[in-house]
Amino acid sequence: MTTITSTTELSNANPSQDAILLLTRDHKKAQALFKKIEDLKESASSAEKFELAKQVCGDLLIHMMIEESVFYPALRKAIDEEDLLNEAQVEHDGAKDLIEQIGRLEPSDPMFDAKLKVLGEQIEHHVKEEENEMFKEARNSDLDLNALGQRLVAAKKDLRRELGLPPEEIS
Ligand SMILES: [Fe+2]
Numbered sequence: 001m002t003t004i005t006s007t008t009e010l011s012n013a014n015p016s017q018d019a020i021l022l023l024t025r026d027h028k029k030a031q032a033l034f035k036k037i038e039d040l041k042e043s044a045s046s047a048e049k050f051e052l053a054k055q056v057c058g059d060l061l062i063h064m065m066i067e068e069s070v071f072y073p074a075l076r077k078a079i080d081e082e083d084l085l086n087e088a089q090v091e092h093d094g095a096k097d098l099i100e101q102i103g104r105l106e107p108s109d110p111m112f113d114a115k116l117k118v119l120g121e122q123i124e125h126h127v128k129e130e131e132n133e134m135f136k137e138a139r140n141s142d143l144d145l146n147a148l149g150q151r152l153v154a155a156k157k158d159l160r161r162e163l164g165l166p167p168e169e170i171s
């Protein structure tokens, strides 16, 4: 009979608590939403476009906030990659600025589509750098990624509650 003998085994038994998997899942969700926005660009109504933009921008803001409050600070201590983390922060600041600009536009404004498309391209670049460089460094460090994942989940729950958003649906 197999028994779970330690808390490490217990947390390893639940892969959804792994910080890298959690963040990668957010990335995939945002990428899928940007693809949907691009596919529906010509056919969607302004209201549909607005809803999709609101969803992806809200998800991204929360994702960046939990990376900045939990993941990046832990990584700064665990790996010697200050430049990588500083560049990621600059990319977050750029994305937040663009999201703010999008929030001030009507979806019928021609610049709405343009800014949303550029946001998607910038996020694509940022995600590649995180997944191909930063996350690999995190995997090779002695960070407890399951403990970090639990902190990310808790931070996300708190933020969604503070912002009046329903609990996240995990597909
Ligand atoms: Fe990320």
Ligand SMILES: [Fe+2]
Pocket: 064, 067, 088, 092, 126, 130
């Ligand atoms: Fe990020």
